[in-house]
Amino acid sequence: MSKCRNLIATTALATLLAAPGFAQELGLGRPALPEEIDAWDVAVLPDGTGLPVGSGDVYDGEEAWINNCAACHGDFAEGAGAWPVIAGGQGTLTNPRPVKTVGSYWPYLSTVFDYVHRSMPFGAAQILTYDETYAIVAYILYSNQIVEDDFVLSNENFTEVVMPNADGFIVDDRVETEFPLFVTEPCMSNCSDPVEISKRASDIAVTPPFPRLLLDGTVVEPGEMVEEASMDAGTATDAAPVEEAAAEPAAEEVQVASLDPALVEAGESAFRQCRSCHQVGDGARNGTGPMLNGVVGRASGAVEGFRYSPAFTEKAESGHVWTPESLDAFLENPSDYIPRNRMAFRGVRDADERAALIAYLTSHSN
């Protein structure tokens, strides 16, 4: 922090000296104020530059972790779904499937602090205080067996922590190691014996379906043979399916007629803050949070295949149902409404915005 203060002092001095035109080519822009620099300059470097004053222990870290991180990274930092694994993996870097975690791969603790503080939790970044960040980083160290359970991390001892893979990196050496191999006179003829196919993408078959495009503009849909497409293109077919498809939206319009379309649209826009965890609409699946089709009018904790937090399960067992009213109360302050739930979201203060969100969810609930 002393370095940080010095920086601010220097800044103030520079500001005083920066009279119009002073060594500036253009004189555009204005001096950055110390409060502005404080707000944005949150970078922390391996040598401790930028580290704020604060501290946190493993115990508090575990609680903050469960509330803010576990939904994606697992209770023990083991990872969930396809989200990053944070702990474990030590000794796997030479394996066919290396597990790159904070403990097994990350060379600097400063990176963990910097990233957690500025970019986590995903979908609600910058809600963690400095002390909470120290505590979560302490818990990550503990879950990687780098420190004991009584460890307290602070700005005082931060740079003393040595990461297991600190010496695991070399600076790019391609020019030294690869250029001698690849800067050559390329062979043009009879460069090798005839070659054979050794691997095929079709053996793995993980490519999403795609149309193929022919030179004449014909589009061959996935699963269709090129010849079939040409045949189809040359044959008149009935137009009935088109008419059927056209009839469907009308029925939907009737169902949601009681909702204000403008409100639903506003809700769809507001839902952006939710969609990093929740899906809704056609094909919605459980993600970090449960899928929300049909949520309005549904008993809480009722989506099949979703692992709810104990707090949520308890609420569900009490017979709680999601109505527009209960959703409104929940969304206003999720952690007040269901204490210790795992939804890392601070809530929606604006009542109109909540109404829009609920209208949007209702439009997917009939």
Add this chain to the structure above:
Amino acid sequence: MTDQSNDAPRKAGGASRRDFLRTAGLAAGGAALAATGARANTPDPLITEIQPYASFTGEAVDATPYGMPIHFEEHVVRRNVEWLTADPISSINFTPIHALDGTITPQGCAFERHHSGAIEMSKQEYRLMINGLVDRPLVFTFADLMRMPRESRVAFCECAANSGMEWGGAQLNGAQFTHGMIHNMEYIGVPLRVLLEEAGVQPEGKWVYVEGHDASSNGRSIPLEKAMDDCLVAFYANGEALRMEHGYPVRLIVPGWEGNMWVKWLRRIAVYHAAVESREETSKYTDLLANGTARKWTWEMDAKSVITAPSPQVPASHGPGPMVITGLAWSGRGKITRVDVSMDGGVNWVEARIAGEPQSMALTRFYVDHVWDGKPMLLQSRAVDETGYVQPTKDQLRAVRGLQSVYHNNGIQTWHVNENGEAENVEVS
């Protein structure tokens, strides 16, 4: 064809599309005849009959104040491979390079890579700070940037993970998926050097850290020499404002270097004595070697090329005879000086024709005008850049790096084209 109603061509999709396909089918028949040198037996109704578009009027001006491609081209779009990432908000999609030609990528189909989603920020809200080891920490507005000297340059932006799924062997079937984490645009912006000079870099300042306004911030450290050399703080691409998904209103251009450093929604430029060693330059965008150590600071994108057509998404279904083999080549270390193409999996090569004048650290288009005998081909391309670096085979790369690098796979791509012209991603040995 004569029963078409006069407004049919104006409708997108549905019946008019079906009619189009019928027309296209007839036209294809004619083309096939032409290709084999045969004569048409029956007159082509597209010529002998008066077509609706030749009689009735078309759309008025202003029907689409900002035009989209005609609906026949609706399949030329970015595509995603869902299983690659945990969530589409922190994810990537792919440029349809198989369906494009030339070198400039239209913004609307240029690949997207977000670490916490594409954010919406107006020019009025935009602020850019320069601080750290500078004489004058400054804040700029968008209007300030627009009053500074501007430069233009064409540059490719390639994600370091482009082709990363192919380290273990041929996996994704299509040039869009194997090589589509790339785009190439003409940028207009203020040289980063101008901004740094405005703030006055102090002698102990050696690194420039750049970060974005979005929640991920995606900060990266750039050595001062590069920052003072050719980086641009850009606000226009291909003649118009950047798209939201590419960092509107302001992103950083770092020519030749991995796309992750091209910070979008650029918020802060900070001068430090050392690299910040942020998440994106330690835990990610570092290249794990076979021995368990990892390379860091692997910024330059090595010389690379790919045949964009024919390829799995654009088969050579036209049959034997004249055909165009085309593709893209690029190098993060300078100009492309030569591209060779092989049709037998790398045994024999011919030099491709390069279109136009290659530009440093920009995509270069190449063509081979080939008369196909209809036999299967193993198509490969091989780029050479002005350092004399010759694009290696995938096996040559694996011999040096192992299979775990994820990033910087610039090995030679092979497409197997069968007798029917259908193409598949394969490897040969």
